[in-house]
Amino acid sequence: MFLRVTLILQTLALFAAPITAGLLLSVPNGRTLHSVSAYTVFTVAIVHVIAAILVWRPGGGSPRPILYAVVFLGLTLAQIALGIAGVKTVHVPLGVLMFGMSLLQLSRTPRKEHSPSHDSFSPAEPA
Incomplete structure (x- = not known):
């Protein structure tokens, strides 16, 4: 849930x-x-990296969200540098790409992180 909120x-x-x-x-x-x-x-991108690590580490899930978060942070740093330099011909399309990437990643992130202890199926315990 923390990753989705981020x-x-x-x-x-x-x-x-x-x-x-x-x-x-x-x-x-x-x-x-x-x-x-x-x-x-930029701040939210850093929090996103932290959230991806925190979701992956305890649950032992895929590290793919970490890779996405780190790449996104790199694009954010490039975007800031391009904006400061005034390179609008790259700054504007990169911003559109980043928004699209964020929407795509949001759509792929489950509403709840999977927790093995809360599976809907659990074998019946002997009485």
């Missing part, structure tokens, strides 16, 4: 980024708002 926050933060980018172009405080949005995505 992915929801990540997707919402990514959804807010282009809104603040529009404000960047139209209001005096737009740069500050977009910067806050970018660093929110």
Whole structure:
């Protein structure tokens, strides 16, 4: 559940980024708002890596969500660097790609993490 909540926050933060980018172009405080949005995505990406590790480690599940989270954090760092450098021709499409990736990962994440102790089928115990 923790991983899913983190992915929801990540997707919402990514959804807010282009809104603040529009404000960047139209209001005096737009740069500050977009910067806050970018660093929110960065913070949530770090929390996402931590959540993926915490979900994987105790349960012994697949480490694939960790790989995704680390790649996403790398893309976030690249996105921030491109934004600071003003390379909009790559910054904007990368932001769209990241939002799509986040939605896809969210759709693939189960609503509840599997816990072996809570299986729906358990053999009957002898009386």
